[in-house]
Amino acid sequence: MKKKLLGIIAVCVLAIGIGTLIILWYVGMFFFDKVEDSRTEDEIAKAYIEEKYGMDTIFINITDNFVDGKSYRMAFKEQEEVVFTVTFETVDYSTVYHDDYEIMLAEYEAKEQAEKILPQIEExxxxxxxxxxxxxTGLDNIKNxxxxxxxxxxTETSYETIEKNEVEAIITVLNLVEDYNIDVQKIKLYNRWDRSQVxxxxxxxxxxxxxxxxxxxxxxx
Structure with missing residues (x-):
């Protein structure tokens, strides 16, 4: 009787062990498939951007969370200093990609232009x-x-009140931006201490x- 009971217990333990292994195998396969799907998804996004712009890309980082969803920060190998974001959404069962490469490229080029005249601006x-x-780069206004x-x-200058010489300095900046064709739409001049601004x-x-x-x-x- 005792041997029979031990045999039953052994069979139960073996069955539980086998069942656990099967469950772990299925869980492992599930996560493996998810990882593979994610890799495939990443490669598809990468291939789309490369085909769109005709340049090889590299991933800077990949963000994936419940709030914002999945997005990529990428750069082209020949323009690693221009980092842009790629997002995607599903529309009518099709994946639609969005990127801000052209916006970030324009920002980088404008920054390079502005850096060249920075010594004159500092004077x-x-x-x-x-x-x-x-x-x-920012929104034009909150309405669009x-x-x-x-x-x-x-500047160290406070714009709580604006003196004549301060107006002349601002006009000189405007002339520099125009003369060197700096590709910006707005200029913000502000005091770093009291935050007064023009x-x-x-x-x-x-x-x-x-x-x-x-x-x-x-x-x-």
């Missing part, structure tokens, strides 16, 4: 922000999703010829 009394972001480029400059939309003043009118616009900011 006037302005500096690159402590953040190091001389040119930034259009993205534009900003030239960001810091923001100018170059699209609004591109046809203004009179310095008096430009001065009026500066003071209105």
């Amino acid at each position: 006037i009394g302005f500096e690159k922000p402590l953040s190091g972001l001389l040119v930034q 999703e259009k993205r534009i480029r900003w030239l960001m400059l810091e 923001v100018l939309d170059l699209r609004e003043i591109e046809d203004v010829q009179s310095e008096e009118e430009i001065e009026a616009r500066i003071r209105s900011r």
